[in-house]
Amino acid sequence: MKKSRALLASLATVGAAALALTGCAGADPAAGSGGDDGDDLTPVTLMLNWYPYGEHAPFYYGVEEGIFADHGIDLTIQAGQGSTKTAQAVGQGQVDFGWADTPAVLANIDKGVAIKSVGVFLQTTPSAVQVFADSGIEEPADLKGKTIAVSAGDAPTTTFPMFLEAVGLSTDDVAQQNLDPAGKIAAMLTGQVDGLIGFAHDQGPTIAAKSGKEVRYLRYSDAGLSFFSNGLVASESTIADDPELVKSLVAATSEAFAAAAEHPEDAVKAMDGKDPQMPAADVLLNQWQETIKLLSTDATEGSAPGVNATEDWESTLEVLAEAGLISGDGTVDTYFDASFAPTE
Numbered sequence: 038m039k040k041s042r043a044l045l046a047s048l049a050t051v052g053a054a055a056l057a058l059t060g061c062a063g064a065d066p067a068a069g070s071g072g073d074d075g076d077d078l079t080p081v082t083l084m085l086n087w088y089p090y091g092e093h094a095p096f097y098y099g100v101e102e103g104i105f106a107d108h109g110i111d112l113t114i115q116a117g118q119g120s121t122k123t124a125q126a127v128g129q130g131q132v133d134f135g136w137a138d139t140p141a142v143l144a145n146i147d148k149g150v151a152i153k154s155v156g157v158f159l160q161t162t163p164s165a166v167q168v169f170a171d172s173g174i175e176e177p178a179d180l181k182g183k184t185i186a187v188s189a190g191d192a193p194t195t196t197f198p199m200f201l202e203a204v205g206l207s208t209d210d211v212a213q214q215n216l217d218p219a220g221k222i223a224a225m226l227t228g229q230v231d232g233l234i235g236f237a238h239d240q241g242p243t244i245a246a247k248s249g250k251e252v253r254y255l256r257y258s259d260a261g262l263s264f265f266s267n268g269l270v271a272s273e274s275t276i277a278d279d280p281e282l283v284k285s286l287v288a289a290t291s292e293a294f295a296a297a298a299e300h301p302e303d304a305v306k307a308m309d310g311k312d313p314q315m316p317a318a319d320v321l322l323n324q325w326q327e328t329i330k331l332l333s334t335d336a337t338e339g340s341a342p343g344v345n346a347t348e349d350w351e352s353t354l355e356v357l358a359e360a361g362l363i364s365g366d367g368t369v370d371t372y373f374d375a376s377f378a379p380t381e
Contacts, residue, residue, distance in 0.1 A: 078111035079282060082132040085117040086267060089312045090239060091324020092159070093136070097311060098304035099293025108289035110282075116312060120267075121145060127270050128152045128335070134275075139265035139353065141227055141259035143363045143372050150250050153276060154373045156287050157268030157344040158294060159331045164193035164200075164266075164360035166231035167241050170251035175257050184212040186221035186233040193234045196262065196360045202261040222247075236266075238327035246320045264353040266331065268343070276374055284377045287343060291379035294342035298329050341379045 085093055089091040096114050099105050105112040115132060117123040120141035127135040130151035138158055141354065146152060166185060168174040177200075198208050214230055221233040222240055226248055233240065237254045245252045257263060269290060271283050272297075297304035305321045315321065333339075336346035350369045358365030 044369045051235055077109070079105060079109055080111045080113065081105075081114060081134065081282070081286060083134045083136060084115045084123045084126055084132040085136045086120045086123055086138060087118070088116045088314045089308060090316055091242070091305065091321040091326075092238060092267065093274050094301075094304040094308055094321065094325045095293040095297035096136075097291060097295045097307040098300075101307040102293075102296060104293045104296065105289045110284040110285060110289055112289075114311075115358075116314075123224050124152055124270060125150060126247075127272050130272060130274070133271075133282075135270040136190060136267060136302070138267050140195075140362045142268075142270055142356055143354075143357060143367075146372055147364045147367070151273040153273060155269050155271045155276070155377045156290070156379070157265040157326065157345050157373075158290070158343050159268065159344070160337060160349060161264035161331045162192075162263050162266050162332055163236040163238045163250075163327070164196065164234070164257040165237040165241070166200075166232055166234055166255040167237065167244065168253050168255070169225075169248070169251045171254070172231060174253065174255075175200075176208065179259065180232075180255070181206060181210045183231040184214055185223045186216050186230040187213045187232075188218060188221060189215045192198045192264075192357075192360075192362060193236070193257075195362055196257065196356065197234055197263070199356070199360060200257045200260055201255075201261050203262050237243045238331065240323050242320045242323035242327065243316060245323070246317065262356065263334070264356040265345075265349065271374075278374070287377045288377065288379050291341045291343040294332065297325070298332065298342070301325055301329070316323075343379050345373065345375065345378070 050171045083096065100112055120137035123135040123137040124142050126132050139154065142152065142154055151162040151307055166180065174180060186199065201208060201211065212219055214224065216224055221235065222244055224230045225233050225244060237256060241252045241254060242307065269287060276283055301322060305318060305325055308315060308321060332342050334349050337344050347369060354363065354369065
């Protein structure tokens, strides 16, 4: 595949002219790719895990730079309302592909939703306890006696006891206040809690921008606890009926992520005006830069984005089973189809 899209962008009017806003489950916007040869492209819908934020920059950049079009895809990006809803929408055929958190995807597979992961891109968990840098909480041991906002049922909260154990604390050492995602941020901003549990590449930059204060991250991965996060999901019927489309979508996404990592400012700029609920440009850039840190593990360092190692999958299944998020009965093949792995 091409290493640079500059020449392509100057020779063809691709992507931006065909961007269109669509709604999905009350969410906004979407972006479509296309160009002069748009009739030759296959229309594909991709539902995100949430409203667009910095992590999603590669999809918009890939549309704008013609990467998806190069792979024969006219991509429409739809906002989501949580990974569980996205996984179920894919399974029900409401959209062609989904971008969702691996714990939610696996849990839905256990419940009989006919989907599979076709490539995880965020391979190091972004789960972290997030506190203000001036809070006096400098290391995990300082959490003792503090109150942390959580959202019951999500992966960071469910695996929080494992994090505490890894850092030498117990669940009795930290008070947990259960709030929805927006409530967690509000509680931290107003000082009602000492911090929150969430994704370091998402809430943290938002809180820093709203408060004007530095945010410190106590990352699960720094304590030796890591598991897969967001990636591409396809229905079993799409995998069986159109494997070439799946392979093309995974390859294009991999190329888009690599390009966006190389040109972060341009990637974030491609998101301009795509969603009224989108964070400010500086927050988007911070979010995407934090996301770049999550794209590989020791086992996949140097590989194309979206290449997964079996050992990382096995470790993920072990952690999620111990946390009670999945049954523990499945194997890697139960949840993941490795045949679509991108190449260099």
